[in-house]
Amino acid sequence: MQALYRIALLAGDGIGPEVIAEAVKVLKTIESVNGVSFRFQAGLIGGSAIDATASPLPAETVAICNNAQAILLGAVGGPKWDSNRPETRPEQGLLQIRKRLGLYVNLRPVKVLDSLAGYSAIKPAYVKGTDLVIVRELLGGIYFGNPRGIFAKNGERMGVNTEIYREHEVERVAHRAFQLARMRRRKVTSVDKANVLETSRLWRDVVTRIGRNYPDVELNHLYVDNCAMQLIDCPTGFDVILTSNMFGDILSDEAAMVAGSIGFLPSASLGEHAALYEPIHGSAPDIAGRNKANPMAAILSAAMMLRYSFRLETAARAVETAVEKVLKRGAHTSEVARSGRALSTSRMGDLIAAETGKILKSGSPRKRK
Ligand code: IPM
Ligand code: MG
Numbered sequence: 001m002q003a004l005y006r007i008a009l010l011a012g013d014g015i016g017p018e019v020i021a022e023a024v025k026v027l028k029t030i031e032s033v034n035g036v037s038f039r040f041q042a043g044l045i046g047g048s049a050i051d052a053t054a055s056p057l058p059a060e061t062v063a064i065c066n067n068a069q070a071i072l073l074g075a076v077g078g079p080k081w082d083s084n085r086p087e088t089r090p091e092q093g094l095l096q097i098r099k100r101l102g103l104y105v106n107l108r109p110v111k112v113l114d115s116l117a118g119y120s121a122i123k124p125a126y127v128k129g130t131d132l133v134i135v136r137e138l139l140g141g142i143y144f145g146n147p148r149g150i151f152a153k154n155g156e157r158m159g160v161n162t163e164i165y166r167e168h169e170v171e172r173v174a175h176r177a178f179q180l181a182r183m184r185r186r187k188v189t190s191v192d193k194a195n196v197l198e199t200s201r202l203w204r205d206v207v208t209r210i211g212r213n214y215p216d217v218e219l220n221h222l223y224v225d226n227c228a229m230q231l232i233d234c235p236t237g238f239d240v241i242l243t244s245n246m247f248g249d250i251l252s253d254e255a256a257m258v259a260g261s262i263g264f265l266p267s268a269s270l271g272e273h274a275a276l277y278e279p280i281h282g283s284a285p286d287i288a289g290r291n292k293a294n295p296m297a298a299i300l301s302a303a304m305m306l307r308y309s310f311r312l313e314t315a316a317r318a319v320e321t322a323v324e325k326v327l328k329r330g331a332h333t334s335e336v337a338r339s340g341r342a343l344s345t346s347r348m349g350d351l352i353a354a355e356t357g358k359i360l361k362s363g364s365p366r367k368r369k
Contacts, residue, residue, distance in 0.1 A: 004037045005038050005039070006068045007038055007039065007069070007071070008061075009040050009043070010043050010072070011048075012048065012073060012076040012093075013047040013074075013075060013283045013288075014075055014077070015281075015288050015293035017074060018293055018295070019293055019294075019298035020073075021349070022295035022298060022348065022349030023072060023301065025350070026322075026349065028353075029353040029356050030318075030357075033360045034360055036310075036312065041068065043060065043064040043065065045057060045076060046093045046283075047081045047090040049061065056076070056089065057097055061097075062097070065097060065276075069310070070275050071097075071101075071274070072278070072301065072302060073097075073276055074278070074298065075281065076091060076282075076283060090283075097276065098276070103139065103270060103276055104139045104172060105135060105137070105173050105176045106136040106269045107136075107304075108135075108252045109134075110132050111131045112127045112129065112235075112258065115324070117260075119261065120257070120258055120259065121258075122232060122258060126235065127235055127236075128236070130238075130258055132235065132239060132255070133239075133241070135177040136244075136245060137173045137244050140164065140166070141163050141164070141245035141246050142161050143245045143246065144245075145161065145162035148162060165203055171206055175210060178213070180240055181214070182217060186217045187218045187238075187240065188241075188242055189240070189241050190204065190219065190220070190222075191221075191223075191224050192221065192222075192247070193247075194221070194223070203244065204221055207242065224243070224251070228251065232258070252267075253280070260336065263293070263336070264296050265279065265280040266297050266300035266303070268301070275309045277304050277309075278298075279301055281297055291345045292334045292342070294336070294345070294348065296323055296348070299323060299352055303315075315360065318356050321359055322352050322353075322358075322359055323352055325355050326351045326355055331343055331348065333348055
């Protein structure tokens with residue numbers, strides 16, 4: 001009997017629909033050669049959902065997500081909705097779905113392929129060999145704490161946000177980081193601002209305590225400002241970076257520039273019962289609808305879905321190897337291409353899909369089970 005996997009597709013705004021279409025193309029290729037079946041169900045999220053239903057996360061979308069084994073998301077946001085009230089901004093759709101599904105850990109792998117080292121904003125010698133994962137807490141911290149708002153006080157407006165971390169929120173994400181490190185190079189760097197913030201002092205305390213359960217994993221702590229510097233100075237020195245919601249958001253964009261382009265980087269947001277996969281990049285309204293965006297981050301997010309949600313390791317490796325091969329051949333989309341011979345989004349998707357099919361037909365590339 002063919003295995004059937006149910007996937008919710010939330011393409012979202014801007015380049016979201018274009019890059020998700022390419023990820024689906026690759027998944028359909030896998031279907032055709034691998035004896036698995038994917039059932040896709042599309043839902044609205046973000047600005048496009050606001051336009052159609054006045055809500056950034058309609059109830060129907062939540063139902064589609066609850067009915068799926070995994071969610072593949074494109075991107076949300078755009079200038080059209082920038083002046084909306086906070087509750088009806090596209091970003092709320094993403095923040096709410098994370099919350100509703102309990103997706104408390106966000107994995108953001110950053111790997112610099114040798115063939116891409118020359119494209120980094122940093123000298124190739126510094127970035128070559130970089131292979132790290134940012135483990136970002138996704139449901140707490142200043143993103144969700146109350147009180148929040150813009151209030152009037154003493155004749156002027158005052159903006160308020162609150163950073164809160166409870167012990168259990170730090171514990172569960174710390175366990176994930178240590179467990180991940182065990183499957184890698186056994187090194188966790190916990191990043192905080194414990195010289196200034198109480199939430200960070202608690203964070204450091206809890207991570208240290210959880211770390212005692214993993215004596216085979218080396219743990220060290222860095223202040224976030226120092227980490228930002230080290231990421232540029234010596235990115236190869238990191239294995240697993242464990243950090244809070246806000247610091248993880250910032251450090252992952254920085255790490256993306258180490259990798260050469262934010263267009264390459266996928267992510268997985270995981271909870272106990274649900275999983276959402278999405279590129280790290282945003283909706284890039286400036287190039288939306290022009291068949292120019294790099295679909296690699298969306299395609300690699302689909303590979304993470306194959307690995308973590310469906311346990312289809314061979315298919316996941318095939319997609320990752322296909323991306324590496326295509327890049328090695330010098331095929332690039334416009335944000336990377338230097339010669340002016342940039343590939344379109346759909347052409348890049350065609351190449352990766354074809355290569356994935358070829359790899360799967362010829363037997364698994366490198367078995368890593
Ligand atoms: C990200 C994004 C989101 C975040 C925005 C769009 C809400 O920047 O996933 O990194 O801040 O988490
Ligand atoms: Mg971000």
